[in-house]
Amino acid sequence: MGLPGFSVKDLEEGSMSGVVDCLLVLRESVSSGLRDGTSKAPLRKKWRVPETGEPLVPGVAQGKTSPGEDKRNGLPDPKSQQKTPIFNGRKLREIFQLKRGSYADLPAAKISEMMHSNSLDNAPTQSLLSVVNGILDESIERKKGEIPHRVVYLLRKVVQEIERRLCIQAEHIRSQNVIIKTREDKYHSKIKALEILVNGTNEENQMAINRLQIIKEEKSKIEEKRKLGEQDVARLMKEKEISENTIASLKKEMEVMTSMHEQQLQKIELTAKQMEEHLTTKIKEVESLLVQSNKKIEEVEVASLLKSQLWNKKEGIFQKYMNSQQLYVKGLRISSWSIKNEMHALEMELRDEMSNFGSGLKCLVDAAENYHKVLAENQKLFNEVQELKGNIRVYCRVRPFLPGQDKKSTTVDYIGENGELLISNPFKQGKDGHRMFKFNKVFSPFSSQAEVFSDIQPLIRSVLDGFNVCIFAYGQTGSGKTYTMSGPSTSKQDWGVNYRALNDLFDISLSRRNAFSYEVGVQMVEIYNEQVRDLLSNDIAQKHLAYGAPLNLMDLSSQMRAYTQLNQHQMF
Numbered sequence: 001m002g003l004p005g006f007s008v009k010d011l012e013e014g015s016m017s018g019v020v021d022c023l024l025v026l027r028e029s030v031s032s033g034l035r036d037g038t039s040k041a042p043l044r045k046k047w048r049v050p051e052t053g054e055p056l057v058p059g060v061a062q063g064k065t066s067p068g069e070d071k072r073n074g075l076p077d078p079k080s081q082q083k084t085p086i087f088n089g090r091k092l093r094e095i096f097q098l099k100r101g102s103y104a105d106l107p108a109a110k111i112s113e114m115m116h117s118n119s120l121d122n123a124p125t126q127s128l129l130s131v132v133n134g135i136l137d138e139s140i141e142r143k144k145g146e147i148p149h150r151v152v153y154l155l156r157k158v159v160q161e162i163e164r165r166l167c168i169q170a171e172h173i174r175s176q177n178v179i180i181k182t183r184e185d186k187y188h189s190k191i192k193a194l195e196i197l198v199n200g201t202n203e204e205n206q207m208a209i210n211r212l213q214i215i216k217e218e219k220s221k222i223e224e225k226r227k228l229g230e231q232d233v234a235r236l237m238k239e240k241e242i243s244e245n246t247i248a249s250l251k252k253e254m255e256v257m258t259s260m261h262e263q264q265l266q267k268i269e270l271t272a273k274q275m276e277e278h279l280t281t282k283i284k285e286v287e288s289l290l291v292q293s294n295k296k297i298e299e300v301e302v303a304s305l306l307k308s309q310l311w312n313k314k315e316g317i318f319q320k321y322m323n324s325q326q327l328y329v330k331g332l333r334i335s336s337w338s339i340k341n342e343m344h345a346l347e348m349e350l351r352d353e354m355s356n357f358g359s360g361l362k363c364l365v366d367a368a369e370n371y372h373k374v375l376a377e378n379q380k381l382f383n384e385v386q387e388l389k390g391n392i393r394v395y396c397r398v399r400p401f402l403p404g405q406d407k408k409s410t411t412v413d414y415i416g417e418n419g420e421l422l423i424s425n426p427f428k429q430g431k432d433g434h435r436m437f438k439f440n441k442v443f444s445p446f447s448s449q450a451e452v453f454s455d456i457q458p459l460i461r462s463v464l465d466g467f468n469v470c471i472f473a474y475g476q477t478g479s480g481k482t483y484t485m486s487g488p489s490t491s492k493q494d495w496g497v498n499y500r501a502l503n504d505l506f507d508i509s510l511s512r513r514n515a516f517s518y519e520v521g522v523q524m525v526e527i528y529n530e531q532v533r534d535l536l537s538n539d540i541a542q543k544h545l546a547y548g549a550p551l552n553l554m555d556l557s558s559q560m561r562a563y564t565q566l567n568q569h570q571m572f
């Protein structure tokens with residue numbers, strides 16, 4: 001038909017432009033057809049309403065359409081209807097109420113008014129179609145016989161088809177309108193919800209930003225944790241590998257151990273079997289031994305019975321012996337009583353004798369006290385004599401020439417009885433050629449060891465009386481110090497001063513043992529090259545003594561000590 005088309009999809013999307021274009025072209029073609037029909041086109045047959053008598057639009061009878069019914073069944077355009085109520089109501093009613101042939105008789109001014117006004121735009125489709133049908137019918141009526149019947153039929157069919165399609169489209173549009181309206185309501189509610197959301201969005205945005213910040217921090221923490229977790233996972237993987245290796249090694253060890261255990265178990269079972277056999281044999285032996293021991297027990301019982309009978313006999317004999325012993329003890333008691341009496345008498349006699357002895361002893365003690373007094377006086381006098389002789393005495397001993405020495409080269413000119421010694425100096429003349437020395441005593445080269453000691457001997461007694469005495473030898477090397485102090489040999493005749501002094505010491509202490517008790521100590525020390533050596537020590541480490549303080553020969557001599565009975569410290 002040359003009409004612009006439109007699809008259902010356009011209607012669903014709400015686009016009415018396709019439908020309007022179609023209708024405009026249709027209207028244009030119809031109106032141009034009408035114009036042509038009035039001027040040039042041949043007469044056509046009357047445009048008839050379909051034979052079925054159905055309305056073009058459901059529920060609407062042809063030529064009886066009311067404005068309210070148009071609103072429901074025609075192309076809906078309620079706004080335009082409201083805008084042109086007069087046209088829709090009055091003018092269209094006027095047009096439809098026109099009798100046949102009236103359209104052609106309409107004045108040109110009326111038609112042009114209808115053409116120029118936009119009333120047609122807003123008119124219901126049913127009304128427009130009624131107009132088209134009316135004009136067609138009128139045109140066909142006028143051109144009766146000129147338009148072929150089939151053309152009229154086709155034209156009617158076309159108009160019906162257009163009406164049908166328009167009805168379908170209108171139905172679609174209505175349903176689309178309903179959908180659009182529901183969508184619009186939905187959108188309105190959504191807009192309202194969005195507005196509410198927008199109002200609350202700012203606060204929520206701030207909260208969301210804060211949350212986002214927290215989430216970022218948490219994310220960074222989670223990242224760190226994830227890294228740590230990855231590291232842990234890597235470490236755990238390594239540990240897992242290690243543990244798997246260890247497990248594998250342990251499994252191997254376990255297998256080895258199980259095999260060893262099985263072997264050991266087999267061995268143990270073997271030994272258990274052997275032990276069992278051994279034990280069974282032992283049990284048999286023990287059973288045989290038990291039988292033997294039972295026999296022995298029986299024998300021992302018999303023997304013990306015999307022995308008990310024997311012991312009973314012995315008990316009888318012992319009882320008899322005890323009775324006789326008791327009688328003997330009684331006799332002994334009687335004799336002990338008599339001995340006790342005798343002892344008592346003897347004790348009494350002894351007491352008498354002891355009292356007599358005590359009186360005698362008292363006399364003796366008195367005499368001893370007198371003796372001690374006399375002895376003390378004697379000692380006192382003796383020591384006074386020693387002091388008078390001099391506390392410090394110097395003796396000189398002239399050593400004889402040794403074998404091989406020239407006896408003529410002596411420098412000793414004279415040795416006096418009172419300790420004079422005249423020494424000559426051959427290298428000097430006159431008075432300086434001789435020099436006199438004075439000592440307590442000078443011993444000649446012919447003096448014996450005993451003579452030398454005889455002058456020293458009284459000092460030993462002074463030691464035991466509580467005096468400190470020091471004797472030492474002094475002289476150049478080889479002058480005879482060792483000879484004088486110790487002696488050339490251990491024979492009693494050759495004893496030097498030391499031996500003789502100790503000998504006297506022990507002799508005197510022995511003679512005084514009833515009155516005094518002495519303790520004697522000896523120490524021998526050598527001083528050589530400023531080294532002090534204990535000559536009596538067996539320990540080599542102790543042999544070298546400390547040599548710090550200046551050596552005091554008096555201290556050395558004090559090593560020989562004697563203690564009186566009264567613990568009086570006496571020095572030798």
Ligand SMILES: Nc1ncnc2c1ncn2[C@@H]1O[C@H](COP(=O)(O)OP(=O)(O)OP(=O)(O)O)[C@@H](O)[C@H]1O
Nearest residue numbers: 399400402475476477478479480481482483484488
């Ligand atoms: N009175 C004496 N009679 C005989 N021989 C003596 C006499 N005095 C010393 N001699 C001899 O002279 C020698 C040297 O004497 P002695 O060893 O006693 O000297 P000394 O002073 O102890 O020497 P030193 O200081 O080196 O130890 C020894 O052979 C000793 O026998």
